[in-house]
Structure formats: C-alpha cells, structure tokens
Amino acid sequence: MKRNPAPHCIQRILTTVMLLFCATIQAAGDPLPPDSIYHLRAPLTDQNGVRQTLAATKGHVTFMTMFYSNCDNVCPLIIETLKMTEAAIGEAQRGQLRATLISLDPARDTPARLKELSAQRHIDQSRWTLLTTDAKTVRKIAALLGVQYRQLGNGEFNHASVLILLDREGRMLARTTTLGAVDASFVAAARKALAQAERS
C-alpha cells in the first residue's frame, strides 16, 4: 500500500480553500430579499451633492422617514423624534444605527438646502443622510414606505409623518407615527434588530 505524503495537511488545506471559496460566493452574490425596499434603483443626491441610492445604508439597521425643510407644522418634530429615539437606543448600539431622511419637496430641498438644514439642526452627518430626488421617485419611495402625501396649492405638503425601521437588507420591520415622544415598542424593535445584526 502506497503512503500518501502528508494526507491530513492536504485535506486541511483543501477544506480551508473550499470554505473560503464558499464564503466569497455567499458574500458577493447575496440577492435582496423580495420584500426589501432596496429593490428600487433610483438616483438620489445627498446633502453633500453625492449621488446615492436608497440602498446607501444597506448593511446597517436604518431609520427611514420622509419630510421637507419648508414645513412649519410637524416636520421639525420628525427630526427631534428621530434624535430622541436614537438616544433611547443607547450609546452602545447607536453607533451601528443609520438614518435616512428623504425630502418630499425636491424643488426646494436642494442638496445645499439639506446641508444647511443639517447644520441648523445639529445633525450627526456621520450616520444620518438627507436625500433629494425627482418628483416621480418621491412618489415611488412614498409608495414603498407607505407614506401618504399630497402637495397643496401653496407649495406646502399634506403628509403623514412616519418613522420606519429597516433591517440591514431593507425590509421594513416596524413603523411609528408617534411624534414628539419615544415609541417604546419601536425602540424595542430597533434594539432587537441591532442585537441581531451584532450577533451575525
């Protein structure tokens, strides 16, 4: 019987190579789940004038909402509520969280205006992205997120204010219409999503 040279070594090498190969294939070609909103490929621009897609925060648990800067009524509350909700999440997990705010009013919310608003409202731009796009895409994003809105004659918008929790692959996990206060079940859902993200 012939003896194979170092059979165990070769086996180990082959196994490692196979595992690495599989891991690469898995990571590179991960298709989006069918209920992910990131299926919408549309061009948006952020507050720095950089082109983005809706999936800019793919890979991170994300809060998403729609607003516009000229709003006198409720919109300032949206940003405050987002901040309060993040604060409730806690320091430990907050670093992994992202927030995406999409403007309903692309005509007036230019990237420059969004940048100005970010500064005025002391927004943490390392984790929050403000986006503007065209009217058609706004309609599609609102349809995906379930945000009702319509433009009034005076240029103001009549719109529902919703905060949406997205998992790392863009699936909607939770939503809240609570403004000016923290929605405990929404926070719980966010903490759970963040914990799951940390484990995998």
Place this chain on the structure above:
Amino acid sequence: MVARILVLLLGLLVTGVQAQPASYRRVPGAELRSVLPPDSASATTRVAAFELRERPVTNGEFLAFVQHHPEWQRGVAPAVFADGGYLGHWAAVNGLGKAGRDSPVTQVSWFAAQAFCESERARLPTWHEWELAAAADETRKDARDDPAWRERILSWYSRPATTTLHAVGKAAPNVYGIHDLHAMIWEWVDDHAGMMVSSDNREQGDPDLLKFCGAGALSVADRDNYAILMRIALLSSLQAKDTTNSLGFRCARTPVKAAR
C-alpha cells in the same frame, strides 16, 4: 376641389406620422368641481390640459411589455413591487391562456402600471385628471348632475367582479373619444396615496395636524355620487403593491405644448 383633396391627404399624412401604437386623446384644461376638492377654501380645482389613453391597457399590450422588460414578469418582479396575485389570471409567465388579448389587464400593481406607462413615455393620470375625463358622457363634458347617468354607472357595481371582462373599446366613447372609464375596471391613478380621506367623519374638515401635517384629511364634496365615492374608497385604501382582479389602468401624458 384639388386643394381640398390635398388638404385631406396632408391631414392623413400628418395623422399617420403622429400615429402611436397606443391612441391618446386630448382632454382640454378645465376648472373641475371635484368630489375630492384639494382644499376646503376653493370650490374648484384647475386641471391643466392633458392626454389620456383612449382605452385601458390590455392583456396583450401588457404581455408585450413584460416580454421586453422581463424584470416585470410574474415571479421575477419582487414582492415589494407586486403582491402574490400579480398577473395571476395569465396561464403562464409569458402566455395569456384564456385571458383575453383585448381585455383590460388586471392584477397589476401601481408599480407595474407605472413601469408600463414609463415604457411608452407616459405616466399614470392624477385623480383629478381621471375624474375630469370620467365626468363626461357621450355628449356632455359633465354629466354628473344627471341622475339617470349616475344610475347607469352605479348599476355596473351590482355586477359581480367574477364576470369575464370583454374587449376594450366596444362601448361608445365619451365626448373626448375615450372609452371604458366606467363599467369596466377600477383604474390606478398616480396619486391614490394622496387621497387622504378620513374614515372618521369627525375629522373631515377638521385638520388633524399631527396625523396629516399641513391640511388634515380631505372632505368629500358630492355625497350623492356614490359611484365616484366607491372608487375613491377603493383607491385610497390600496397599497401600491396590491393587485385585484378588477383593477387595471391606463396612461396619461402631459402635452408638449400646453395650449389651452
């Protein structure tokens, strides 16, 4: 005589040159007394001139669309864009089977309808555009105050939804030359999600500023027009990915020259 013939030939030539696969009809701009007025202050809303497809989009036309855009085939389009009923009435992904080629396509979501309209360089009509076109009958631009006309339309709703849809364009067109706005299918509009009608009567006209930042829920103006109210109730309750077996669509265009 010769001049007349030449003018006629020229007219035919121009029509031929402008001929599109789908026929669109012009609806002139108007002040619409809408059942869903955009705000309680003004009685009417200005609708700019637009063009509307003469007939609803058919199964045959939608089949051609998904063949050219396979990302919209059943099974390929993700659930976020179209629910489980999407094109369920077709025998196969790429075959109509018993579904009539010239019948209006149904079981299509708002996203799918948008994509189709974009493919023919068009869009979905707004609610007010649709309402303006649908207010007309065969001879009048606004037949809505005629109880006989309202009754005719209402009688359609008493037919069960399982009745097979017949081919588009058979019934007499309205005064704009547009067919089948009534008595056939429900139709998607671009801004169905903006029809923020409150189900709670107490909220109507009373702005719930926290719920609907800006102006509160809309109030329905004409409560006798049950046919339109049913349509509004349906459209405002739908989500963009929903499909139903009596919901189809047609496309609209903004005219290049906005002549009134």
